[in-house]
Amino acid sequence: MNSERIVGRSVPRKEGRDKVTGRSKYVDDMVLPNMLFGATVRSQIPRGRINKITFGPGIAWDEFVIVSAKDIPGKNCIALIGDDQPCLANEFVNHPEEPILLLAHPDRHLLPKAVEAVSIECEALPAIFNIEESECRSEVIWGENNIFKTYLIEKGDIDGVWSKADFIVEGEYTTGAQEQLYIENNGMIAAFDGAQGLTVWGSLQCPYYIHKALIGLCNLPAEKVRVVQMETGGAFGGKEEYPSMIAAHAALLAMKSGRPVKLIYDRMEDMAATTKRHPSRTRHRTAVTRDGKILGGEIESTIDGGAYLTLSPVVLSRGAIHAGGPYHWPNVRIRATAVATNAPPHGAFRGFGAPQSLFAMERHMDRIAEATGLSPIEIRRRNFLRTGDTTTTEQVVREPIDLGKLLDRGLEISDYHSKKKRFAIQNKGGDTRKGMGIATFLHGAGFTGSGERYLSSVVGVEGCADGSVRVLVSSTEFGQGTKTVLSQIAAEALGLPYDSVSMGQADTLEVPNSGPTVASRTVMVVGKLVQSAALGIKQTLISSGLLSEAYSADEFRAACRRYVSEHHQFRSWSRYEAPADIFWDDEKYRGEAYAAFAWAVYIAEVTVDLTTFSVSIDDFVALQEVGKVLHPLLATGQIIGGVAQAIGFCLYEKVVWQNGRMQNNQMTNYIMPTSSDLPAIRVFFEELGNVYGAYGAKGIGELPMDGPAPAIVNAVSDALGVHFDSVPLLPEDIMDKLDSARLAVAAEEADVGGGR
Amino acid sequence: MNDSGPGPAKVEISFAVNGETKTVRSYPMERLLDVLRRDLGLTGAKEGCGEGECGSCAVLMDGMLVNSCLVPVLQAEASSIVTIEGLSDGETLHILQQAFIDCGGAQCGICSPGMILAASHLLNQNADPTVEEIREGLAGNLCRCTGYSQIVEAVAEAARRRTSA
Numbered sequence: 001m002n003s004e005r006i007v008g009r010s011v012p013r014k015e016g017r018d019k020v021t022g023r024s025k026y027v028d029d030m031v032l033p034n035m036l037f038g039a040t041v042r043s044q045i046p047r048g049r050i051n052k053i054t055f056g057p058g059i060a061w062d063e064f065v066i067v068s069a070k071d072i073p074g075k076n077c078i079a080l081i082g083d084d085q086p087c088l089a090n091e092f093v094n095h096p097e098e099p100i101l102l103l104a105h106p107d108r109h110l111l112p113k114a115v116e117a118v119s120i121e122c123e124a125l126p127a128i129f130n131i132e133e134s135e136c137r138s139e140v141i142w143g144e145n146n147i148f149k150t151y152l153i154e155k156g157d158i159d160g161v162w163s164k165a166d167f168i169v170e171g172e173y174t175t176g177a178q179e180q181l182y183i184e185n186n187g188m189i190a191a192f193d194g195a196q197g198l199t200v201w202g203s204l205q206c207p208y209y210i211h212k213a214l215i216g217l218c219n220l221p222a223e224k225v226r227v228v229q230m231e232t233g234g235a236f237g238g239k240e241e242y243p244s245m246i247a248a249h250a251a252l253l254a255m256k257s258g259r260p261v262k263l264i265y266d267r268m269e270d271m272a273a274t275t276k277r278h279p280s281r282t283r284h285r286t287a288v289t290r291d292g293k294i295l296g297g298e299i300e301s302t303i304d305g306g307a308y309l310t311l312s313p314v315v316l317s318r319g320a321i322h323a324g325g326p327y328h329w330p331n332v333r334i335r336a337t338a339v340a341t342n343a344p345p346h347g348a349f350r351g352f353g354a355p356q357s358l359f360a361m362e363r364h365m366d367r368i369a370e371a372t373g374l375s376p377i378e379i380r381r382r383n384f385l386r387t388g389d390t391t392t393t394e395q396v397v398r399e400p401i402d403l404g405k406l407l408d409r410g411l412e413i414s415d416y417h418s419k420k421k422r423f424a425i426q427n428k429g430g431d432t433r434k435g436m437g438i439a440t441f442l443h444g445a446g447f448t449g450s451g452e453r454y455l456s457s458v459v460g461v462e463g464c465a466d467g468s469v470r471v472l473v474s475s476t477e478f479g480q481g482t483k484t485v486l487s488q489i490a491a492e493a494l495g496l497p498y499d500s501v502s503m504g505q506a507d508t509l510e511v512p513n514s515g516p517t518v519a520s521r522t523v524m525v526v527g528k529l530v531q532s533a534a535l536g537i538k539q540t541l542i543s544s545g546l547l548s549e550a551y552s553a554d555e556f557r558a559a560c561r562r563y564v565s566e567h568h569q570f571r572s573w574s575r576y577e578a579p580a581d582i583f584w585d586d587e588k589y590r591g592e593a594y595a596a597f598a599w600a601v602y603i604a605e606v607t608v609d610l611t612t613f614s615v616s617i618d619d620f621v622a623l624q625e626v627g628k629v630l631h632p633l634l635a636t637g638q639i640i641g642g643v644a645q646a647i648g649f650c651l652y653e654k655v656v657w658q659n660g661r662m663q664n665n666q667m668t669n670y671i672m673p674t675s676s677d678l679p680a681i682r683v684f685f686e687e688l689g690n691v692y693g694a695y696g697a698k699g700i701g702e703l704p705m706d707g708p709a710p711a712i713v714n715a716v717s718d719a720l721g722v723h724f725d726s727v728p729l730l731p732e733d734i735m736d737k738l739d740s741a742r743l744a745v746a747a748e749e750a751d752v753g754g755g756r
Numbered sequence: 757m758n759d760s761g762p763g764p765a766k767v768e769i770s771f772a773v774n775g776e777t778k779t780v781r782s783y784p785m786e787r788l789l790d791v792l793r794r795d796l797g798l799t800g801a802k803e804g805c806g807e808g809e810c811g812s813c814a815v816l817m818d819g820m821l822v823n824s825c826l827v828p829v830l831q832a833e834a835s836s837i838v839t840i841e842g843l844s845d846g847e848t849l850h851i852l853q854q855a856f857i858d859c860g861g862a863q864c865g866i867c868s869p870g871m872i873l874a875a876s877h878l879l880n881q882n883a884d885p886t887v888e889e890i891r892e893g894l895a896g897n898l899c900r901c902t903g904y905s906q907i908v909e910a911v912a913e914a915a916r917r918r919t920s921a
Contacts, residue, residue: 012857019865020853020872022800022840029799181900183804183812184866233802233866234900267805479864479901633860637906641863644903667809667898675904676895680887 006492007695010633014483014503015231024231027187027203028264035189036065038253038263039111041101041118042273043093046129046342046660047141048122050091050100056117064114065257067102072252074219078244079212084142085308085345087217087248093122094141095307096661097273097344099245104253104261127342129660131281131304134339141307142340148305149313149338151320153392153589156331161296165287169371173284173360174726175709177304177655178277178648179662180349181672182478184233186243186274187264190250197224198251203232204243206516207474211508213244218251229506232478236645237348239478240518241310242274271665275347276655278303278315278338282323282360284367292374292382296331299323301357305338306345312338315346317448319353321593322706324392325361326403326442327383332392343660348518350642351705354443355649362439362710363725366717376714377416380440381407393593399688401599401625406686407440410601413684414621419605427719431610434618435719439602439711444594445699446521449584452595456576457515459529461490462504463537463570467557469494471534472504472571473514475526479641480701481634482522488630489527489694493534496553512573520699523630524596527694529574536572579692595692598699600624602643602707606715613731613738615651615716617679624703625686628696632685635700639683642704648672650709654728771832773798774842784830788822789813791829792839800840800869804898811897814870815839821877821896840869843876851921852876852914861910863901871897875911884915 018024053068055061069076069090076090077083089098103114126139133139134146142148162168188202197220204210207227214225227247232239246263253261265273286297301323305312320336369379384403390396411417416436423434446452460472471490477483487501494501504511514526537560541547546559564570584591605619622639629635652671656663664670689696709727716734717723722741726733770779773796780795792798792815801824804810808823815824816838843850852872855861862868871894878885878893885893890911891904899907 010860013860013862015865016857016862017849019862019868020840020849020856021844022798022869024865025799026802026866028803029793182864182866183810183898183900184802184864185804232864234864236900266803267807481863633906637860637863637902640903640905641901642903645900666807667805668807672898672900674895674898675891675908678891678904680905681903 006488006498007630008628010631011484011488011498013481014487015477026184026233027189027201027230030189030201030230032189032191032260035260035262036104036106036253036257037108037111038102038104038250038261039115040099040249041103041115041120043089043096043098043100044120045093045122045124046096046127047094048092048124050089050093050120050122052121053101054119054121056119059114059117063105065104065253067252067256071256072217073255074217078248079216080209080241080244080310081313082309085310087245095342095344096659099249102249102253104257127660129341129343129657131279131302131339134304134341141342146340147337148309148340149316151317151336151589153320153332153334155329155392155394156296158296158298158331158333161287161331165295166290167288167371169286169288169364169368171284171364171367171725173282173363175280175356175359176728177279177346178349178653179271179655179670180236180238182234182236182238185265185267185270186239186246188243188246188250189260189262190247190254191260192251192254192258197226198255199226199228200247200251201228201230202243202247203239204229205235205239205476205478205518207476207506207508208513209241209516210244210247213248214251217248218255227508229476232476235478236350237352237518238275240348240516242347267667268665271670272662273344275310275345277349278305278312278346278353278356280356282357284360284364286364286368288368288372290372292372292379294327294329294383296329299332299334301334301336301360303338303353303356304341304343304346306341306343308345310345311347314448315348315353319357321393321444321448322354322442323357323361325358326385326440326599328385328389329392334392341660343657350645351702352519354702355646355706355709358441358706359710359727362441363713366714367723376438377407377411380438391593393590395592401688403440403599406599406601406623406625410603410621410623413623413682414603414605414619416603433608433610433719435606435715435717437604437606437711437713437715437718439707439714440600441707442597442599443520443699443703443706445596445598446525446594447519448593450586452525452576453578455515457526457529458512458573458575459514459526459533460512461530461533461537461572463560463564465561465564467561468500468502469496469534469537470502470504471530472511473526473530474506474508474511475514475522476506476517480638481631482517484634485523485630486527486530489530490534492695493531494538494556496556500553500557520701520703523697524690524693524699525576527697528692529576531694533572533574536574537570540572596627596690596698598624598626598703600703600707602711604708604711604715606712606719608716608719608734613734617647617712620679620681620708621684622681622704623684625688626700626703627690627693627698628687629685630695630697635685636683638700639704640681642701643681643708644673644678646705646708647678647712650712650727651729654730769829769833771834772836774838780829782829785828787825788827788829788832789824792824798839798841802866802869804866809898811870811874812867814873814897816873816877819880821874840873843872850876851917852911855910855914855917859910859913860906861902867897867899871899871907875914878911879915879918884919887912
């Protein structure tokens with residue numbers, strides 16, 4: 001057997017060569033004979049009743065395929081957690097990007113004019129656009145009270161703590177919507193024939209989500225629906241649920257026309273119509289002792305879900321469970337609520353609720369520090385979760401994590417203390433101010449609570465006729481390195497060279513349902529299943545007498561070839577089984593929320609320009625414990641990429657809303673960071689391991705989205721001596737706040753001058 | 757964004773692509789990007805935004821880096837164009853392509869063709885750029901996956917390998 005380990009090494013990315021040579025095929029690169037192009041006609045108003053649809057003059061309508069809700073063979077909904085979201089609006093519209101009609105034509109150029117020529121007359125109904133309007137229920141647009149979902153997490157006796165507190169610290173924190181802004185827009189191609197059924201190819205994260213949605217919508221048996229992932233140009237959660245909508249639309253056009261249909265969004269449509277990160281508002285009220293110990297607190301977290309349920313309940317759940325951060329709360333009450341508004345549904349985006357609630361927690365820790373007169377470091381240190389403590393859901397921390405030590409290492413790497421001293425002197429003059437900010441946080445890997453149990457994922461490993469091995473999963477590659485790391489795991493388990501493992505295409509006809517590619521679960525959860533399925537291959541070869549316990553790669557290949565020639569097919573399956581020591585109570589929202597947490601200390605150093613109010617990040621240290629790092633280069637790339645995206649969330653990316661519609665839905669006016677905007681982000685790992693993950697790995701993909709925004713805003717607040725409690729934090733926001741702070745000081749001085 | 761279609765009648769336009777002369781019949785205002793992808797089957801150039809912001813459609817035109825979504829095909833008449841498909845020498849990767857693989861410069865890969873062409877343009881102008889010059893030189897190409905650091909390292913590494921080769 002090959003004694004050199006493959007996990008832990010930065011082997012070449014499986015599909016790297018195709019990507020750098022332009023050979024990789026993304027959905028828009030694919031052309032089918034006789035193909036039509038599709039387009040979507042959407043609502044123009046946020047809420048109303050559709051009265052009349054008119055096809056205007058000047059368009060050869062008989063050349064177009066036109067699909068409306070009445071052409072849907074099955075149920076008119078995009079099945080996910082609930083079935084409230086129609087595929088095509090029939091009578092009512094509930095947000096301004098709601099799809100109503102679909103058009104297809106052989107000439108792509110004729111579609112925009114045709115879409116414009118359709119006029120939809122609606123009777124407008126009053127609409128609501130933010131959390132506050134939804135809460136006051138002057139209009140009820142969803143269910144009985146505009147509430148999609150609530151959670152209550154309670155631990156200890158929160159009502160008893162207030163009288164014992166030396167300080168009660170309150171704060172309110174908000175975060176804005178954020179566009180995923182994958183560089184490849186969403187798109188699908190669908191083809192239908194009576195014998196083979198329906199096939200869709202597309203840019204997507206979760207083949208089996210789409211499979212499920214299409215079965216009900218098209219009224220087809222499962223075996224007549226096939227979903228194939230093409231190379232996918234970034235996703236970040238933005239291709240988790242909305243691709244089901246686009247696949248459904250392409251499918252309806254293909255079924256009606258009998259021809260393949262390509263439906264690709266351009267950037268403006270993608271930004272306006274598809275999901276974004278949930279805007280949020282979180283309120284903290286915390287009881288603290290004089291020596292900085294948290295006695296308890298109330299946390300109220302509310303997210304804006306948009307017009308339909310989609311994934312809001314699970315986003316909310318993750319946000320609620322992360323709301324207490326990496327701290328020990330002897331007593332706590334967390335109330336979390338997802339509300340409806342007349343905006344396009346908000347959805348999955350890297351971090352999935354945690355960046356919102358952790359932003360609030362980590363800003364609030366600095367507020368508590370100030371109230372108690374302790375430093376931001378000391379207040380954190382005195383409240384960190386320790387091994388044996390319980391989290392807010394009363395999950396016992398079993399792993400030997402030492403956050404105090406992790407923090408010390410971060411402070412040393414960032415040269416925190418000497419910089420703080422230096423800045424205190426520098427900041428007395430000049431036209432810039434410098435500051436340091438910290439965020440300490442955690443991120444749970446895998447589905448929340450009983451999620452993995454319900455998913456019950458299946459993974460296959462196949463021994464091939466040429467003696468090589470193929471991994472069969474519906475887990476998708478969209479940049480993170482799924483193909484590479486899962487291949488490493490299989491190779492490691494079998495003691496084979498990395499090159500003798502390949503990945504099957506994520507095609508529902510070929511691969512089992514290994515669950516969605518979300519929730520930082522692929523390496524940890526799916527990887528563990530790959531490991532066990534691979535071991536099944538080895539065991540079979542050994543027990544059938546074709547291979548001895550100690551073997552070379554050549555001997556393995558020979559044995560595998562022989563087995564396939566004798567048995568025709570050689571596959572080993574592995575199904576998820578929840579570890580016996582993990583228990584979650586869905587009713588009380590209590591127990592082991594995640595099989596593993598990753599832990600992190602992020603430290604930002606910023607300069608604020610007092611003339612332009614722009615913030616530049618001079619240094620960014622990202623230090624995290626993520627279990628064993630299976631591929632250092634990819635893991636580092638994930639962290640840097642996540643930090644960069646979070647810097648965008650914090651300092652650049654503002655969705656401008658008007659009546660539920662995104663106004664700046666272009667790359668020219670929705671600004672994401674470029675290479676010249678970002679600092680060199682310094683990445684460091686601690687590796688404690690994890691018994692529940694493949695070769696000790698934990699999830700890593702979402703973690704880096706959580707910490708940068710609070711670390712940076714803490715640094716800006718430190719630099720200016722003024723608290724900022726919202727992101728995005730743009731130069732104009734800083735200017736406004738400083739102006740009002742100055743006015744307040746001036747007013748106070750005037751009062752004092754008046755001889756009060 | 758795709759509405760460059762009918763207007764003046766189609767005309768014949770000739771230019772060199774990756775060293776081969778090509779003649780296409782196109783509407784003069786059609787985007788070079790569409791002609792490359794649809795008529796010539798060169799799908800390495802990608803449409804990310806359709807308005808010259810993201811650089812995914814970047815190609816070299818007479819040695820200059822252009823966003824092919826902003827170039828009317830008529831303007832390409834008699835020019836010499838290099839796309840990502842023409843950068844490698846058969847199966848031998850260009851030094852930048854290899855460095856992108858080695859340094860983690862490509863994640864989802866959608867920006868990689870444009871990014872690598874932008875980097876090759878940069879190295880042609882400046883064989884030994886500083887990190888700041890690389891960051892500045894690639895600022896017209898957006899990447900949402902990498903946070904750019906490993907791209908910057910790949911370009912610096914390619915420059916080192918080229919000088920030591």
